[in-house]
Amino acid sequence: MAKRIDVSGLHVYYGDFMAVEDVSMTIEPRSVTAFIGSSGCGKSTFLRALNRMHEVTPGARADGKVLLDDLDIYGPDVDPVMVRGEIGMVFQKANPFPTMSIYDNVIAGAKLNNSRMSKSEADDLVEESLRGANLWEEVKDRLNKPGSGLSGGQQQRLCIARATAVKPSVLLMDEPCSALDPISTLAIEDLIHKMKEDYTIVIVTHNMQQAARVSDRTAFFNLSAPGKPGKLIEMGETNQMFTRPDKQETENYITGRFG
């Protein structure tokens, strides 16, 4: 079930370096939110702080509040592994487990959560997740072959199936199409469009057309100079952001005057 994310006053640091400064925003359920902005302005860092994935980087830490509906994901008793189950992530480069079969790739995370899953439950979940990722028809006859034998676009859809098999409520996608050809990109964009009925989706993208095509709301990040922290400049309906942004800085970026 899709859930809302409410961020207030979030700062993210790598050691002493503040990479993201004081970001507050609401990410609506059953919609796609795009993060755009020039390289190094902290989009990926902020995205990773939304499911505590930054904590796997030594020295990285976040300050501030992130609510997933009513759950404070930085609360003292909250397990980051549980958070990452609720808020899944898909990375820039498809990263299926190379030695695992397609089937085992899909079921890997779900099995960690429920080691007593029966064979028929697992079969059903694999089929449902692959169908959800628009990949079932292409792989149903080779489920026992390695995931690494698929094309780049198929591997990315396999990673999406793996992420959704644990039944998250939010999917964070960090430039999921940047390594893909235009046809595979379109397949992922179609999938994002379909999945927003069930999930809250956030996508980081460098591709303005992609942000305009897939997202309902867009957040523009920027930094005042190299080495300075990234900040949220403006967030709004994608249509409005691309036609009548409030801030000159946003307009300059969108019209290609910098970034």
Ligand SMILES: Nc1ncnc2c1ncn2[C@@H]1O[C@H](COP(=O)(O)OP(=O)(O)OP(=O)(O)O)[C@@H](O)[C@H]1O
């Ligand atoms: N592991 C890390 N250790 C130290 N600094 C980091 C680390 N990862 C990112 N940074 C720094 O944090 C800042 C924000 O980086 P981030 O990757 O979040 O930006 P981005 O907007 O996603 O960039 P891009 O669009 O190029 O992917 C940059 O100054 C970057 O050098």
